Amino acid sequence: MDKTICTCDLCKNKLCARTVSIFSSLDADQLSEVINLIVHRQYKKGELLLLEEEAVNGLVIINEGQVKAFRTSPEGREQILHIFSEGDFFGERNLLREQNSPYSVEALEETHVCLIDKRDFQVMVRESPDIALKIMEALCEKLDRLENTVETMGARTVDARVSAVLLEFANKYGKPHSKGIMIELPLNREGIANYIGLTRETVSRKMSHLQEDGILEMVGNKKVLLLDRPALEKAAE
């Protein structure tokens, strides 16, 4: 795990803390206090930010890039639990209790993070109780998403699962495009498979099928152009 000083624009300008909703209730003084406590790090694609069962020593805020949080089963199958992007954070569950990390976290691309030490954060929460509310909000959002995931994985067909994950990516990463919505995929085929409990071959086949049906168009391996969103929504049901 290579630790380097963060050089991204946001951090150089000391604005990183301002972009994160968790600190939105702080005034300028409090904010500059926070900024002084923040340690910056950056990770290359494939580097680990955290290892399952390891002690968590603070809150990690993604400032640039994205990461996957995953577990590996005894047989070696990887299950991705969360994908965190700019503005997301993790480690909040371990700020108030002594417990090791429930997952490993790996950079999916060049990723810059802001790190706040556990003790510093505990002080901050005590001084600004609104932060606790923001954390609760974040916990609720994660719960909502995981409940959706459980329903999708337990009660939906495989076709619906693939459609659902593409819709999720369209909502999160989609950019308007003349023919529809251009989606920059955060995961390769194997990653998508590990996110919804399938194999890469099955994901590949189902995506090809969606292309045949004219619902989407694959643009290289890393992008998808969603042509018919309503049809994809119907397929995800």
Add this chain to the structure above:
Amino acid sequence: MDKTICTCDLCKNKLCARTVSIFSSLDADQLSEVINLIVHRQYKKGELLLLEEEAVNGLVIINEGQVKAFRTSPEGREQILHIFSEGDFFGERNLLREQNSPYSVEALEETHVCLIDKRDFQVMVRESPDIALKIMEALCEKLDRLENTVETMGARTVDARVSAVLLEFANKYGKPHSKGIMIELPLNREGIANYIGLTRETVSRKMSHLQEDGILEMVGNKKVLLLDRPALEKAAE
């Protein structure tokens, strides 16, 4: 939804609020104040406490009995997300935000609950911030459990899933027994299937297989005697 006055011993003696960890930080005065705000209800097996997409008007604490929280997919498949028993509560996510229920809740047996109105609860949280911490704890526990569920459903074999759910029940409902651990199952075969995304027939077959292997013994339809816990743990990996 039949609403009746609660007649269970705990409530008659006004002790119900005391048994719930969420109020453990309150002193006697605060507690009696809480007790005056509590409304009691009881539900028969099969009755709905809450319907998906319905407004949630307060916190529901299970005082006696148990319930399942579930969603029904468009094709009619039911996915159970949580099982709540004595001391558990739900609805906490809707206390701080306006959002409808993410699931339906149905009584699995005669169930007595304590209900605290949303507004009353918001006042309580403001007066006793420790309650917010308790809620955060509960949210974290639910997150932990759902992450386990996602991993189990996505990355484990079907045999491992059945073993895992039986272990979960053993931990939660198991009572020591001369030959092992006696488990009173909260769900019938179909319910177990809907909890781990399988069909009742498959669950039935896998449980028969575990019995053939001498790992457990079925005692009627509603109980299981776990004979070899280490073997079940190994099978759940």
Add this chain to the structure above:
DNA sequence: CGGGCACTTGATAGTAATCAAGTCCGGTGG
């Protein structure tokens, strides 16, 4: 431009869902 890795596509096998009886449990009423 070239090589390696990710992706696609095909063939096969394994496993759970489905369809279909038949059995047993458990609650009810005599």
Add this chain to the structure above:
DNA sequence: CCACCGGACTTGATTACTATCAAGTGCCCG
């Protein structure tokens, strides 16, 4: 307390689907 009835459970046969194994193609990065 026992007999009976209905629903839950088990077990079997078949089908459908995805994982696996395998080969070939094409994308992407250096």
